[in-house]
Amino acid sequence: MAQQEETLADYLASQNDLVQEASEALPHQFSQCTYALGPLRQAIYLCLTCPEARGICPACSIVCHTDHEQIELFPKRNFHCDCPTRAIAHPCGLHTILEPVNESNTYGQNFKGLFCRCHRTYDANKEKETMIQCLACEDWFHESCCNLRERPSSRQPSPERKDDETKEDNDDDALSTTSSGLPPPLIGPSDYDTFICGECVAKNTILMRWAGTPGCLMVIRDTVSSTWRVLRSNDEDEAETIEVVAGVKRPSLLSSSDEIGSKRLRLSPSASVPNQCFAPPLNLTAQNILRDGNPVMESDSTLGTGDIFLTEGFRNRWCHCQTCQPSLEKHQYLLVEEETYEPPEDPDSGLSLEELGMRALSRMPRERAINGIHAFNSMRDDLKNYLRPFAEQGKVVNEADVKSFFESLMEERRGRDNQ
Ligand SMILES: [Zn+2]
Ligand SMILES: [Zn+2]
Ligand SMILES: [Zn+2]
Ligand SMILES: [Zn+2]
Ligand SMILES: [Zn+2]
Ligand SMILES: [Zn+2]
Known part of the structure; x- marks a missing residue:
C-alpha cells in the first residue's frame, strides 16, 4: 500500500509540476489589448x-x-x-x-467574412483548398482561383454535393494532395516566397514592369482552351519576348498569337525605361495579360489573372533607378520584410495555470467571469487529462505539446460552434 500511496503522491506532485510547466510554456501574455x-x-x-x-x-x-x-x-x-x-x-x-x-x-471584404476574388465565405471546417495571402492587399486567395490547380470537386458548382472521396488535408504538402487525386499545384509553397494578386500588380508600376521576368512567376495559358502553365522568363516556346537594350525595344517575331491579336501589347512611349535601368527585359506575355483590363471578371476568356509569385530573395533584385525607386518606396513591404507584432513574453509565467486563470477572470466583467470560470475549469481539466500520459511516462512537456493541446481545443470549440 505504501508503494501505491507514494506513487499517487508522486503523481500529484508531477501533475502540479506539469501545470506549472504548462503555464511557463504558454509563451505570450494576452492580458493587454x-x-x-x-x-x-x-x-x-x-x-x-x-x-x-x-x-x-x-x-x-x-x-x-x-x-x-x-x-x-x-x-x-x-x-x-x-x-x-x-x-x-x-x-x-x-x-x-x-x-x-x-x-x-x-x-x-475580409471584414464582411468574404475572401478571394471569388468573394466566398470561409469555413475552416469545410474549406478544402489551401489559401494564399497577397502581400499587398492582405486578402486571401484560393489556389484554384489563381489557376494553380483545379477546384476540388466539393467546390464545383452544385453546392449541395458532398463527396468524401475528395476529402483533403488542409496542409499544403504536395504528397497529401496528390493522394486525394488532385495534382500538385503548378507553383508549390516551396517554389516562391511571396504572392501578389493581379489586382495589386496592376496598381503598381514596378510589379507591372517585372511580372513574368526571372523570379517573378505567373500562371498563364496560351489560348482559352490550353491548359494552365507557369510562364517562365526563359520559356523556349516563348512567342512574344521583347528586349530593351539601350532604350530600344526589339520585339521578337510574333508567331502563334493570331487568335489573341486583339490582346497584343500596346506599349506607350512612357513605358520605355531610361538606359540606366537594370530591370530585366519586359515579358510581353505578362504585359498583354496585365493590360487586358479586368481579367478576373471574365474568368472563362482570360489568359491569366496577373498574379505574381516572387521567388526567394526578390527584395534584393529590384532596380533602384529613378523610374523604379518611387513605386518601391510607396510600398515598403517590397523593400523590407515587415514585422508582425507578437504579444510580449509573459512575465506571469512563474504562476500556475490556476493563478493565471483567476487573474484573467478578475479582470473580466462580472457576468462574463462566471461563464469564464466554467470555461476555465473545463479547460484546466482537459489540460490535465492531456498531460496525464506525460506524467505517467515521465516525459517532459514542451511548448509544442502545450500548443498542440490548445490547437485541438480550439478545433473542438470551432467544431462545436459550427454544429
Ligand atoms: Zn484589442
Ligand atoms: Zn478588448
Ligand atoms: Zn477564390
Ligand atoms: Zn492583392
Ligand atoms: Zn529601374
Ligand atoms: Zn464579439
Whole structure:
C-alpha cells in the first residue's frame, strides 16, 4: 500500500509540476489589448457574433470575445484594435477607456467574412483548398482561383454535393494532395516566397514592369482552351519576348498569337525605361495579360489573372533607378520584410495555470467571469487529462505539446460552434 500511496503522491506532485510547466510554456501574455500601441501589423480577428464589421487584436479575441464565434484574418498592416472603440458595442475588458472610432483602419471584404476574388465565405471546417495571402492587399486567395490547380470537386458548382472521396488535408504538402487525386499545384509553397494578386500588380508600376521576368512567376495559358502553365522568363516556346537594350525595344517575331491579336501589347512611349535601368527585359506575355483590363471578371476568356509569385530573395533584385525607386518606396513591404507584432513574453509565467486563470477572470466583467470560470475549469481539466500520459511516462512537456493541446481545443470549440 505504501508503494501505491507514494506513487499517487508522486503523481500529484508531477501533475502540479506539469501545470506549472504548462503555464511557463504558454509563451505570450494576452492580458493587454494592443490599442495603446497604435496601428500595427498584427494578427486580426473578425468577430462574427458581434454585428460590426471591425477587427480585434489577439488579446481581445481571447479575453473580450471569448464565447463569440470568430475568424482569424491573419496579419493586417497598420491596424488599430477596434475592441475598445465606439465602433464595437461589446465592451472591451482589457482597455476600459471607450475610445473614438479608428479612422486609419481599412476594412476590405475580409471584414464582411468574404475572401478571394471569388468573394466566398470561409469555413475552416469545410474549406478544402489551401489559401494564399497577397502581400499587398492582405486578402486571401484560393489556389484554384489563381489557376494553380483545379477546384476540388466539393467546390464545383452544385453546392449541395458532398463527396468524401475528395476529402483533403488542409496542409499544403504536395504528397497529401496528390493522394486525394488532385495534382500538385503548378507553383508549390516551396517554389516562391511571396504572392501578389493581379489586382495589386496592376496598381503598381514596378510589379507591372517585372511580372513574368526571372523570379517573378505567373500562371498563364496560351489560348482559352490550353491548359494552365507557369510562364517562365526563359520559356523556349516563348512567342512574344521583347528586349530593351539601350532604350530600344526589339520585339521578337510574333508567331502563334493570331487568335489573341486583339490582346497584343500596346506599349506607350512612357513605358520605355531610361538606359540606366537594370530591370530585366519586359515579358510581353505578362504585359498583354496585365493590360487586358479586368481579367478576373471574365474568368472563362482570360489568359491569366496577373498574379505574381516572387521567388526567394526578390527584395534584393529590384532596380533602384529613378523610374523604379518611387513605386518601391510607396510600398515598403517590397523593400523590407515587415514585422508582425507578437504579444510580449509573459512575465506571469512563474504562476500556475490556476493563478493565471483567476487573474484573467478578475479582470473580466462580472457576468462574463462566471461563464469564464466554467470555461476555465473545463479547460484546466482537459489540460490535465492531456498531460496525464506525460506524467505517467515521465516525459517532459514542451511548448509544442502545450500548443498542440490548445490547437485541438480550439478545433473542438470551432467544431462545436459550427454544429
Ligand atoms: Zn484589442
Ligand atoms: Zn464579439
Ligand atoms: Zn478588448
Ligand atoms: Zn477564390
Ligand atoms: Zn492583392
Ligand atoms: Zn529601374
